[in-house]
Amino acid sequence: MRHHFFHYVEYFEWAPGATSCSLIGDFNNWDCTKNRAEKGYFGRDDYGTWRITVEDKLREGQEKDPHWQEYNYSVEYDRGDGDIDIEALYQKMEDEYWEPGEDQYLKDTRPFEEALFKSIFGENFGCIKVGKEEEVNELAYNTEDEETMDYSKFPPGYEEWVKKTDQAHLPPLKQDPTRYSEPTVVDDPVWRERVLAKKPPLPIWEYTVKGFKAWEKKYLPAIPHGSRVRVYFKTPEGPVERVPAWAKYVLPDPDGKMWSAVYWEPPIQERHQWQHERPKPPKSLRIYECHVGMSSEEAGISTFKRFSQEVLPHVKKCGYNVVQLMGVQEHVDYSSVGYKVTNQFAVSSRFGTPEDFKFLVDTAHGLGLLVFMDIVHSHVAPDEVCGLAMFDGANDCFLHVGKRGHHKRWGTRLFKYGEHEVKRFLLSNLKWWVEEYRIDGFYFHSVGSMLYTHNGFAKFTGSLDEYCNQYVNVDAHIYLILANELLHNLTPRIITIAEDATLFPGLCAPHEQGGFGFDYYVSTAPSDMWLYLIEKVPLEEWSVKQIAESLLKISNSDGKALVYVENHSQSISGGKSLFQALIEKNVEYPDAVNMLRSVSMIKMIKLLTASLGGSAYLTFMGNEFGHTERVEFPRVTNNFSYEFARRRWSLLDDKWHAKLAEFDNALMAIEQKYLFLSSNAPVTNLQVDDLSKTIVFTQDNLIFAYNFHPRKSADEYEILVDEPGRYELLLDTDDVKYGGMGRLKTKQKRINVFSMKLSLTLPQLSAQVYRLAKIWDAAVSVM
Incomplete structure (x- = not known):
């Protein structure tokens, strides 16, 4: 639904299974006999798309415009708001731009019209369709060289008029008695090139398009801002009411029984005015995953504005450069954490309005943070009132019918990706979030559920047969390829991440090579491994060799891996955080x-995962300081309690949690400076010893050393180095300020090495990072 520049609201909806369509709401007293389109004579095209127009109403005392008058709703004032006679404007254009009589010979003025509309409505204005260049430039039906013309066919005196009259600005004319009674234009290339090289008379034309103030003065809106709207379909199974599929904002009705779209067209003064440009993508991604609703300490639902004021500065302070938001798309069921989406184009009304969300994104950009969002195109809510399920009755146009249309475990519905209109809907949805809200990247939720008709619930051993069989959803593959192609063409800065636990081959390969085109894929292996070891294996029996091999396998895989120690999944619905x-x-x-050992281990686990495991790193809101409570959203089983759907920021006042937060800040600061996540340098000098529980390796002039032994320190532990020189300690998990015991001697903070070996002390349950600060030259090395 959009406001057209010819002062009416256009409503489009795809519902091929319906026999009639009405737009109903408080703007027409919910009357389904008004604004109605019926199958058979108007309102629906051959593809099942309905179109309804609702005209603005003239205010009392106002008269219709003498000409078709366009209005620019996106600006408060422009030149067209002045009281200037339009006939005088056209005459001025004739006098100052076109030479006398010149414009009447233009067969196609679309290039000029397109330039006008783009100058006023912006580069994305798409109402004017321009044909191919050769078609647009065709100015005449007949082509003939003037020098070879047979003037005998022309009216008496025409030859003399052409030769004696100075009409260089006009094209030559000729007579064609078989087609015309008047002379017609000759296609003169020189004249055509000169005329089409002219720039459109924008300074004059712009006076013909009026702004929001002029429209507001003359018209009452067809559908006032804030009106509640639903669509009413007649189907073979009976009438149904639905929330429009493309709704920008959705609210529950006062009685709570139904939901309605809210027509969102706020006055100029209420629209968010963007203040900041998009930040450039960083070389390394350090992602802070958040849920706006549970971001406050109070037991309730937080808002976009409060999140902007309280959480975003914290994210910046912690050293992360991306904020990734869950649950932004509207979802009726809050307990789904946002993964049962009902309205793909609407921000969640629980957190605020579309303008509030723009404020959040703008604030993040002002802090230098990118904004990613979880995009849920893998499944939808089964809701049949405000969602897409059974949208046009039993035809169920967006979703598969029968078993194919139901997720195997989650009780959700599945898209019919092979349908052209479904692909258009989903691709448009991606473009909407980028252009309307300036989103910088997308975390594609549950890609594994899309790739296979069994939704990824099968055993995967890595055999190629598991990825090439009858269960592969080819239609979904094509959609994902198109999605990446569209996004990266829309803006080269966009970043896409695929959440797929099945490790489908080619997720990050370019589509030209048969891949999907994602920038990163999510690896759940580190998180799963750490939780298994903590809960199932005594620390004395941990195999650091297997740990190192598992992490190296991820970092050496095809594509860039996003890794995490824990994200939202570990602690939602009765789970627990890794620290707990x-x-x-x-x-x-x-x-x-207990606290000393736990703090020591979580620091080592985070550092090793980030340094050895992948190309990007993520943490969930609160876990940077060791949040110990589970996450559980309000639902029937907990009597709709918000007790665990919040974050206890006051834990930062506790000694141990404050120390963990300080370590996490230091880890992010070192990564920001040395970019070891995105480093393409190979891991060298890898030493792994299951007996001493030590892991040591070098990468790009940084040395990472770990001792997982619960009781023994490793004194004078010799490691190989790539260069002799001065090595400085950058980070020590055993530092007192990070909650450690401070067991490293002062002399080990800076070590001079004159050979290819370095001797270190590795305290138990600790890790250190060293940097090659200065390389000795050959003369010094020999000494």
């Missing part, structure tokens, strides 16, 4: 020792 799991593992120790 560690505390429970060390419960046999006294409280102080």
Whole structure:
């Protein structure tokens, strides 16, 4: 639904299974006999798309415009708002731009019209369709060289008129008695090139398009801003009411029984005015995953504006450069955490308005943060009132019918990706978030559910047969390729991430090579591995060799891997955070020792995962300081409690949590400076010892050393280095300021090495990062 520049609202909806369509709401007293289109005589095309127009109403005392008058709703004032006679404008154009009589010979003025509309309505204005260049430039029906013309066919005296009259600005004319009674234009290339090289008379034309103030003065809106709207279909199974599929904003009705679209066309003064440009994509992604609703400490639902003011500065302070938002798309069921989307184009009304969300994105950009969002195109809510399920009755145009249309485990519905209009709907949805809200990247939720008709619920061993069989959803593959192609052509800065636990080959390969074109894929392996080890394996039995091999396998895989120690999944619905799991593992120790061991291990786990595991790193809101509570959204089983659907920021006042936060800040700061996540340098000098529980390796002049032994330190531990020189300690998890015991000697903070070996002390349950600060020259090395 959009406001047309010819002062009416256009409404389009795709519902091929309906026999009539009405737009109903409080703007027409919910009357389905008004603004109605019926199958058979108007309102629906051959593809099942309905079109209804609702005209603006003239205010009392106003008269219709003498000409078709365009209005620019996106600006408060422009030249066209002045009281200038339009006939005088046309005469001025004739006098100052066209030479006398010149414009009447233009067969096609579309290039000039397109330039006018783009100058006023913006580069994305798409109402004017321009033909091919050769068609647009064709100015005449007949082509003949003037020098070879047979003037005997022309009216008496025409030859003398051409030869004696100075009409260089006009094209030559000729007579064709078989087709015309008057002389017609000759296609003169020189004249054509000169005329088409002219720039459109924009300074004059712009006076013909009026702004929002002029429209508001003359017309009452066809559908006032804030009106509640639904679509009413007649189907073979009976009448149904639905929330429009393309709704920009959706609210529950006052009685709570139904939901309605809200026509969102706020006055100029209420629209968000963008203040900041998009930041450039960083070389390394350090992603802070958030849920706006649960981002406050109070037991309730937070808002876009509060999140902007309280959480975004914290994200910046912590050293992350991307904020990734869950649950932005509207979802009726809050307990779904946003993964049962009902309205793909609408921001969640629980958190605020579309303008509030623009404020959030703008604030993040002002802090230098990119904004990613979870985009849920893998499945939809089964809701039949405000969602897409059974949208046009039993035809179910957007979704598969029968078993194919139902997710195997989640109770959700599945898109019919092979349908042209479904692809157009989803691709338009991506473009909408980029252009309307300036989103910088997309985390495609549950891609594994899209890739296969079994929704990814099968055993995967890595065999090629598992990715090439009858269960592969080719239609979904094509959609994902198109989605990446569209986004990266829309803006080269966009970043796409595929969440797929099945590791489908080619996710990050270019589509020219048969891939999908994603920039990153999500690897759940580190998180799964750490949780399994913590809960199932005694620390003394951990195999650091297997840990290193698992992480190296990810970093050496095809494509860039996004890794995390924990994201939202670990702690939602009765789960636990990794820090809580560690505390429970060390419960046999006294409280102080328990916390010391748990803090030591979580720091090592984070550092090793980030340094050895992937090309980008993510953490979930609150886990940077070791949030210990599970996440559980309000639902029937907990009596709709918000007790665990929040973040306890006050934990930052606690000694241990503050130390963890400080370490996480230091880790992000080192990555920001040395970019080890995005480094293409190979891992060298890898030393792994299951007996001493140590892992040491070098990457791009940085040395990472880990000692996972629960009782023994490794003194004078020799490692190979690539260059002799001065090595400086950058990070020590055992530092007192990070909650450690400070066991490293002062002399080890800076070490001079004159050979290809470096001797280190590795305290138990600690990790260190060293940097090659200065390389010795050959003369010094020999000494």
